[in-house]
Amino acid sequence: MKKFLCVxxxxxxxxxxxxxxxFAEKETxxxxxxxxxxxxxxxxFNALAWAxxxxxxxxxxxxxAYLESxxxxxxxxxxxxLYDEGYDLIICIGFMMADAVTEAANAHPEQLYAIIxxxxxxxxxxxVNFATEQCSYLVGVAAAKMTKTNNVGFVIGxxxxxxxxxxxxxxxxxxxxxxxxxxxxxNANSFGDVAGGKVAANSMFTNGADIVYHAAGGTxxxxxxxxxxxxxxxxxxxxxxSYLAPEAVLTSAMKRVxxxxxxxxxxxxxxxxxxxxxxxxxxxxxxxxxxxxTLMSQEALDAVKAAEEAILNGxxxxxxxxxxxxxxxxxxxxxxxx
Numbered sequence: 581m582k583k584f585l586c587v588x589x590x591x592x593x594x595x596x597x598x599x600x601x602x603f604a605e606k607e608t609x610x611x612x613x614x615x616x617x618x619x620x621x622x623x624x625f626n627a628l629a630w631a632x633x634x635x636x637x638x639x640x641x642x643x644x645a646y647l648e649s650x651x652x653x654x655x656x657x658x659x660x661x662l663y664d665e666g667y668d669l670i671i672c673i674g675f676m677m678a679d680a681v682t683e684a685a686n687a688h689p690e691q692l693y694a695i696i697x698x699x700x701x702x703x704x705x706x707x708v709n710f711a712t713e714q715c716s717y718l719v720g721v722a723a724a725k726m727t728k729t730n731n732v733g734f735v736i737g738x739x740x741x742x743x744x745x746x747x748x749x750x751x752x753x754x755x756x757x758x759x760x761x762x763x764x765x766x767n768a769n770s771f772g773d774v775a776g777g778k779v780a781a782n783s784m785f786t787n788g789a790d791i792v793y794h795a796a797g798g799t800x801x802x803x804x805x806x807x808x809x810x811x812x813x814x815x816x817x818x819x820x821x822s823y824l825a826p827e828a829v830l831t832s833a834m835k836r837v838x839x840x841x842x843x844x845x846x847x848x849x850x851x852x853x854x855x856x857x858x859x860x861x862x863x864x865x866x867x868x869x870x871x872x873x874t875l876m877s878q879e880a881l882d883a884v885k886a887a888e889e890a891i892l893n894g895x896x897x898x899x900x901x902x903x904x905x906x907x908x909x910x911x912x913x914x915x916x917x918x
Contacts, residue, residue, distance in 0.1 A: 613645075830875050
Protein backbone atom coordinates (compact mmCIF):
# COMPACT_ATOMS: atom_id res chain seq x y z
CA MET A 581 0.00 0.00 0.00
CA LYS A 582 2.82 2.39 0.88
CA LYS A 583 4.47 1.66 -2.46
CA PHE A 584 1.19 2.36 -4.25
CA LEU A 585 0.75 5.68 -2.42
CA CYS A 586 4.29 6.74 -3.27
CA VAL A 587 3.71 5.96 -6.93
CA UNK A 588 0.41 7.85 -6.84
CA UNK A 589 1.94 10.92 -5.16
CA UNK A 590 4.80 10.90 -7.64
CA UNK A 591 2.36 10.78 -10.55
CA UNK A 592 0.33 13.67 -9.09
CA UNK A 593 3.47 15.74 -8.58
CA UNK A 594 4.65 15.07 -12.13
CA UNK A 595 1.24 16.03 -13.50
CA UNK A 596 1.22 19.25 -11.48
CA UNK A 597 4.71 20.11 -12.67
CA UNK A 598 3.66 19.44 -16.25
CA UNK A 599 0.62 21.68 -15.90
CA UNK A 600 2.70 24.40 -14.32
CA UNK A 601 5.23 24.17 -17.13
CA UNK A 602 2.49 24.30 -19.71
CA PHE A 603 1.01 27.38 -18.03
CA ALA A 604 4.41 29.04 -17.85
CA GLU A 605 4.97 28.36 -21.54
CA LYS A 606 1.53 29.68 -22.53
CA GLU A 607 1.90 32.75 -24.69
CA THR A 608 0.57 36.10 -23.49
CA UNK A 609 -2.76 37.05 -25.04
CA UNK A 610 -2.11 39.50 -27.87
CA UNK A 611 -4.70 42.01 -29.12
CA UNK A 612 -4.27 44.65 -31.79
CA UNK A 613 -6.50 47.26 -33.38
CA UNK A 614 -6.71 48.97 -36.75
CA UNK A 615 -7.75 52.63 -36.63
CA UNK A 616 -10.05 54.30 -39.09
CA UNK A 617 -8.77 57.26 -41.11
CA UNK A 618 -9.12 59.62 -38.14
CA UNK A 619 -5.91 58.18 -36.70
CA UNK A 620 -4.81 57.27 -33.20
CA UNK A 621 -4.57 60.92 -32.09
CA UNK A 622 -8.10 62.00 -33.04
CA UNK A 623 -8.82 62.92 -29.38
CA UNK A 624 -12.01 60.94 -29.79
CA PHE A 625 -12.98 57.53 -31.13
CA ASN A 626 -9.65 55.92 -31.99
CA ALA A 627 -7.84 57.45 -29.04
CA LEU A 628 -10.49 56.10 -26.69
CA ALA A 629 -10.24 52.62 -28.21
CA TRP A 630 -6.48 52.67 -27.69
CA ALA A 631 -7.02 53.74 -24.07
CA UNK A 632 -9.10 50.58 -23.65
CA UNK A 633 -6.24 48.46 -24.97
CA UNK A 634 -3.76 50.19 -22.69
CA UNK A 635 -6.04 49.44 -19.74
CA UNK A 636 -6.13 45.78 -20.80
CA UNK A 637 -2.35 45.78 -20.95
CA UNK A 638 -2.07 47.24 -17.45
CA UNK A 639 -4.81 45.21 -15.75
CA UNK A 640 -4.91 41.95 -17.72
CA UNK A 641 -1.34 41.62 -18.94
CA UNK A 642 -2.44 41.67 -22.57
CA UNK A 643 0.13 42.54 -25.22
CA UNK A 644 -1.33 45.34 -27.37
CA ALA A 645 -0.56 47.14 -30.61
CA TYR A 646 -2.22 49.23 -33.31
CA LEU A 647 -1.88 50.06 -36.99
CA GLU A 648 -3.12 53.37 -38.37
CA SER A 649 -5.13 53.70 -41.57
CA UNK A 650 -4.35 56.79 -43.59
CA UNK A 651 -6.93 55.93 -46.24
CA UNK A 652 -9.65 53.31 -46.59
CA UNK A 653 -7.31 51.35 -48.85
CA UNK A 654 -5.17 50.61 -45.77
CA UNK A 655 -7.86 48.61 -43.97
CA UNK A 656 -7.36 45.29 -45.73
CA UNK A 657 -3.53 45.31 -45.71
CA UNK A 658 -3.48 46.35 -42.04
CA UNK A 659 -5.79 43.49 -41.09
CA UNK A 660 -3.66 41.04 -43.06
CA UNK A 661 -0.47 42.30 -41.41
CA LEU A 662 -1.88 41.75 -37.93
CA TYR A 663 -3.15 38.31 -38.92
CA ASP A 664 0.33 37.38 -40.16
CA GLU A 665 1.78 38.59 -36.85
CA GLY A 666 -0.42 36.15 -34.95
CA TYR A 667 -2.63 38.35 -32.77
CA ASP A 668 -5.35 36.51 -30.85
CA LEU A 669 -7.92 39.24 -31.49
CA ILE A 670 -7.92 41.98 -34.13
CA ILE A 671 -10.27 44.91 -33.49
CA CYS A 672 -11.56 47.16 -36.27
CA ILE A 673 -12.35 50.69 -35.12
CA GLY A 674 -15.41 51.92 -36.95
CA PHE A 675 -18.23 50.86 -39.26
CA MET A 676 -16.22 51.91 -42.31
CA MET A 677 -14.16 48.74 -41.90
CA ALA A 678 -17.15 46.41 -42.24
CA ASP A 679 -16.31 45.22 -45.76
CA ALA A 680 -12.63 44.73 -44.92
CA VAL A 681 -13.30 42.72 -41.76
CA THR A 682 -15.89 40.58 -43.55
CA GLU A 683 -13.34 39.66 -46.21
CA ALA A 684 -10.64 38.98 -43.62
CA ALA A 685 -12.96 36.92 -41.41
CA ASN A 686 -14.09 34.75 -44.30
CA ALA A 687 -10.50 34.22 -45.41
CA HIS A 688 -9.37 33.29 -41.87
CA PRO A 689 -12.31 31.62 -40.09
CA GLU A 690 -10.09 30.52 -37.20
CA GLN A 691 -9.10 34.11 -36.36
CA LEU A 692 -11.08 36.22 -33.87
CA TYR A 693 -12.10 39.71 -35.03
CA ALA A 694 -14.24 42.49 -33.57
CA ILE A 695 -15.66 45.67 -35.04
CA ILE A 696 -16.85 48.75 -33.20
CA UNK A 697 -20.09 50.40 -34.34
CA UNK A 698 -21.20 47.62 -36.63
CA UNK A 699 -23.07 44.35 -36.37
CA UNK A 700 -21.21 41.06 -36.57
CA UNK A 701 -20.51 40.17 -40.19
CA UNK A 702 -19.29 36.59 -39.71
CA UNK A 703 -19.30 33.83 -37.09
CA UNK A 704 -15.80 34.83 -35.92
CA UNK A 705 -16.58 38.57 -35.65
CA UNK A 706 -17.94 40.31 -32.55
CA UNK A 707 -20.00 43.41 -33.32
CA VAL A 708 -19.94 46.09 -30.61
CA ASN A 709 -22.50 48.90 -30.67
CA PHE A 710 -23.52 51.72 -28.34
CA ALA A 711 -26.88 53.44 -27.84
CA THR A 712 -25.46 56.81 -28.90
CA GLU A 713 -28.93 58.20 -29.47
CA GLN A 714 -29.29 58.24 -25.66
CA CYS A 715 -26.23 60.33 -24.83
CA SER A 716 -26.95 62.57 -27.83
CA TYR A 717 -30.45 63.20 -26.49
CA LEU A 718 -28.92 64.49 -23.26
CA VAL A 719 -26.59 66.94 -25.01
CA GLY A 720 -29.53 68.01 -27.16
CA VAL A 721 -31.42 68.92 -23.99
CA ALA A 722 -28.34 70.81 -22.75
CA ALA A 723 -28.02 72.71 -26.03
CA ALA A 724 -31.70 73.63 -26.00
CA LYS A 725 -31.43 74.98 -22.48
CA MET A 726 -28.19 76.88 -23.05
CA THR A 727 -28.68 78.48 -26.49
CA LYS A 728 -29.34 82.22 -26.43
CA THR A 729 -30.16 82.48 -30.13
CA ASN A 730 -32.48 79.47 -30.52
CA ASN A 731 -30.10 78.39 -33.27
CA VAL A 732 -27.66 75.48 -32.96
CA GLY A 733 -25.56 73.29 -35.25
CA PHE A 734 -24.68 69.64 -35.81
CA VAL A 735 -21.59 68.38 -37.65
CA ILE A 736 -21.56 64.68 -38.49
CA GLY A 737 -18.40 62.93 -39.66
CA UNK A 738 -20.17 60.67 -42.13
CA UNK A 739 -23.74 59.62 -42.79
CA UNK A 740 -24.61 56.00 -41.96
CA UNK A 741 -27.26 54.16 -39.95
CA UNK A 742 -24.85 54.06 -36.99
CA UNK A 743 -23.72 57.69 -37.20
CA UNK A 744 -27.25 58.96 -37.72
CA UNK A 745 -28.16 57.75 -34.22
CA UNK A 746 -26.12 60.68 -32.91
CA UNK A 747 -28.28 63.02 -34.98
CA UNK A 748 -31.60 61.40 -34.09
CA UNK A 749 -30.87 61.71 -30.40
CA UNK A 750 -29.56 65.28 -30.60
CA UNK A 751 -32.49 66.52 -32.66
CA UNK A 752 -35.00 64.71 -30.42
CA UNK A 753 -33.51 66.18 -27.24
CA UNK A 754 -33.63 69.68 -28.72
CA UNK A 755 -37.15 69.48 -30.12
CA UNK A 756 -38.59 67.87 -26.99
CA UNK A 757 -37.11 70.73 -24.97
CA UNK A 758 -37.80 73.67 -27.32
CA UNK A 759 -39.52 73.02 -30.68
CA UNK A 760 -38.70 76.55 -31.88
CA UNK A 761 -34.95 75.99 -32.11
CA UNK A 762 -33.37 75.98 -35.58
CA UNK A 763 -30.79 73.22 -36.21
CA UNK A 764 -28.12 73.65 -38.89
CA UNK A 765 -26.73 70.28 -40.12
CA UNK A 766 -23.51 69.49 -41.99
CA ASN A 767 -22.07 66.21 -43.24
CA ALA A 768 -18.26 66.51 -43.32
CA ASN A 769 -17.90 63.13 -45.05
CA SER A 770 -14.65 62.65 -43.14
CA PHE A 771 -13.48 61.81 -39.65
CA GLY A 772 -10.09 63.44 -40.15
CA ASP A 773 -10.75 66.87 -41.70
CA VAL A 774 -10.00 69.36 -38.94
CA ALA A 775 -10.01 72.30 -41.35
CA GLY A 776 -13.35 71.25 -42.81
CA GLY A 777 -14.89 70.95 -39.36
CA LYS A 778 -13.69 74.44 -38.50
CA VAL A 779 -15.10 75.94 -41.71
CA ALA A 780 -18.46 74.25 -41.12
CA ALA A 781 -18.73 75.50 -37.53
CA ASN A 782 -17.69 79.04 -38.48
CA SER A 783 -20.39 79.07 -41.14
CA MET A 784 -22.98 77.97 -38.57
CA PHE A 785 -21.86 80.64 -36.13
CA THR A 786 -22.09 83.27 -38.88
CA ASN A 787 -25.63 82.08 -39.58
CA GLY A 788 -26.75 82.54 -36.00
CA ALA A 789 -25.81 79.37 -34.14
CA ASP A 790 -24.19 79.75 -30.75
CA ILE A 791 -23.70 76.02 -29.99
CA VAL A 792 -22.46 73.28 -32.34
CA TYR A 793 -22.40 69.56 -31.50
CA HIS A 794 -19.99 67.38 -33.43
CA ALA A 795 -20.06 63.63 -33.91
CA ALA A 796 -17.12 63.68 -36.27
CA GLY A 797 -13.99 62.25 -34.67
CA GLY A 798 -10.91 64.27 -35.63
CA THR A 799 -13.01 66.58 -37.80
CA UNK A 800 -14.69 67.74 -34.63
CA UNK A 801 -11.43 69.20 -33.34
CA UNK A 802 -11.98 71.95 -35.90
CA UNK A 803 -15.47 72.56 -34.52
CA UNK A 804 -14.02 73.05 -31.05
CA UNK A 805 -11.28 75.35 -32.39
CA UNK A 806 -13.89 77.50 -34.14
CA UNK A 807 -16.00 77.76 -31.00
CA UNK A 808 -12.98 78.82 -28.97
CA UNK A 809 -11.96 81.48 -31.49
CA UNK A 810 -15.51 82.82 -31.95
CA UNK A 811 -16.42 82.90 -28.28
CA UNK A 812 -19.17 80.33 -28.88
CA UNK A 813 -19.82 76.85 -27.52
CA UNK A 814 -19.11 73.37 -28.85
CA UNK A 815 -20.33 69.99 -27.65
CA UNK A 816 -17.79 67.17 -27.80
CA UNK A 817 -18.22 63.46 -28.38
CA UNK A 818 -17.01 60.03 -27.22
CA UNK A 819 -15.00 61.31 -24.28
CA UNK A 820 -15.07 64.44 -22.12
CA UNK A 821 -13.46 66.91 -24.52
CA SER A 822 -13.56 69.92 -22.22
CA TYR A 823 -9.79 69.68 -21.78
CA LEU A 824 -9.38 70.78 -25.40
CA ALA A 825 -10.98 74.17 -24.69
CA PRO A 826 -12.40 74.53 -21.16
CA GLU A 827 -13.95 77.89 -22.00
CA ALA A 828 -15.67 76.65 -25.15
CA VAL A 829 -16.78 73.01 -24.65
CA LEU A 830 -20.20 73.07 -23.01
CA THR A 831 -20.33 69.31 -22.47
CA SER A 832 -19.73 66.05 -24.35
CA ALA A 833 -21.75 62.99 -25.31
CA MET A 834 -19.83 60.15 -23.67
CA LYS A 835 -19.46 56.87 -25.52
CA ARG A 836 -17.22 54.50 -23.59
CA VAL A 837 -15.45 52.79 -26.45
CA UNK A 838 -12.57 52.18 -24.04
CA UNK A 839 -14.78 50.02 -21.83
CA UNK A 840 -16.07 48.10 -24.84
CA UNK A 841 -12.54 47.36 -26.04
CA UNK A 842 -11.42 46.36 -22.54
CA UNK A 843 -14.36 43.94 -22.29
CA UNK A 844 -13.37 42.37 -25.61
CA UNK A 845 -9.85 41.80 -24.29
CA UNK A 846 -11.19 40.31 -21.08
CA UNK A 847 -13.29 37.92 -23.15
CA UNK A 848 -10.22 36.70 -25.00
CA UNK A 849 -8.28 36.23 -21.77
CA UNK A 850 -11.14 34.26 -20.23
CA UNK A 851 -11.88 32.33 -23.40
CA UNK A 852 -15.47 33.55 -23.60
CA UNK A 853 -15.30 35.65 -26.78
CA UNK A 854 -16.83 33.74 -29.68
CA UNK A 855 -18.42 36.28 -32.03
CA UNK A 856 -21.96 37.68 -32.07
CA UNK A 857 -23.35 41.09 -31.16
CA UNK A 858 -23.41 43.27 -28.05
CA UNK A 859 -25.17 46.60 -27.44
CA UNK A 860 -24.10 48.90 -24.60
CA UNK A 861 -26.64 51.41 -23.26
CA UNK A 862 -27.06 54.08 -20.62
CA UNK A 863 -28.17 51.38 -18.20
CA UNK A 864 -24.72 49.80 -18.59
CA UNK A 865 -22.99 53.11 -17.88
CA UNK A 866 -21.60 52.96 -21.41
CA UNK A 867 -23.18 56.17 -22.73
CA UNK A 868 -24.06 59.39 -20.96
CA UNK A 869 -23.09 63.01 -20.53
CA UNK A 870 -19.66 64.24 -19.48
CA UNK A 871 -19.03 65.00 -15.79
CA UNK A 872 -17.62 68.47 -16.52
CA UNK A 873 -20.41 70.97 -15.77
CA THR A 874 -18.55 74.26 -15.38
CA LEU A 875 -20.37 76.01 -18.24
CA MET A 876 -23.80 74.52 -17.59
CA SER A 877 -26.60 76.47 -15.88
CA GLN A 878 -28.51 74.85 -13.03
CA GLU A 879 -31.62 74.84 -15.21
CA ALA A 880 -29.76 72.91 -17.90
CA LEU A 881 -28.32 70.47 -15.37
CA ASP A 882 -31.76 69.81 -13.89
CA ALA A 883 -33.26 69.24 -17.34
CA VAL A 884 -30.49 66.84 -18.33
CA LYS A 885 -30.87 64.91 -15.07
CA ALA A 886 -34.62 64.60 -15.60
CA ALA A 887 -34.09 63.38 -19.17
CA GLU A 888 -31.52 60.83 -18.02
CA GLU A 889 -33.93 59.42 -15.44
CA ALA A 890 -36.72 59.30 -18.00
CA ILE A 891 -34.55 57.33 -20.44
CA LEU A 892 -33.50 54.90 -17.72
CA ASN A 893 -37.06 54.25 -16.55
CA GLY A 894 -38.41 53.97 -20.08
CA UNK A 895 -40.56 57.10 -20.05
CA UNK A 896 -38.46 58.44 -22.92
CA UNK A 897 -37.51 56.04 -25.70
CA UNK A 898 -35.05 57.83 -27.96
CA UNK A 899 -35.43 56.93 -31.66
CA UNK A 900 -32.49 54.98 -33.07
CA UNK A 901 -33.69 54.53 -36.65
CA UNK A 902 -34.88 56.79 -39.43
CA UNK A 903 -38.31 55.20 -39.33
CA UNK A 904 -38.73 55.76 -35.59
CA UNK A 905 -37.44 59.33 -35.79
CA UNK A 906 -39.62 60.27 -38.75
CA UNK A 907 -42.68 58.78 -37.05
CA UNK A 908 -42.11 60.89 -33.96
CA UNK A 909 -40.82 64.16 -35.42
CA UNK A 910 -41.67 64.16 -39.13
CA UNK A 911 -39.72 63.17 -42.22
CA UNK A 912 -38.59 66.71 -43.04
CA UNK A 913 -36.63 67.46 -39.87
CA UNK A 914 -33.56 65.22 -39.96
CA UNK A 915 -32.40 65.21 -43.57
CA UNK A 916 -28.85 63.90 -43.25
CA UNK A 917 -30.12 60.32 -43.66
CA UNK A 918 -31.44 61.07 -47.17
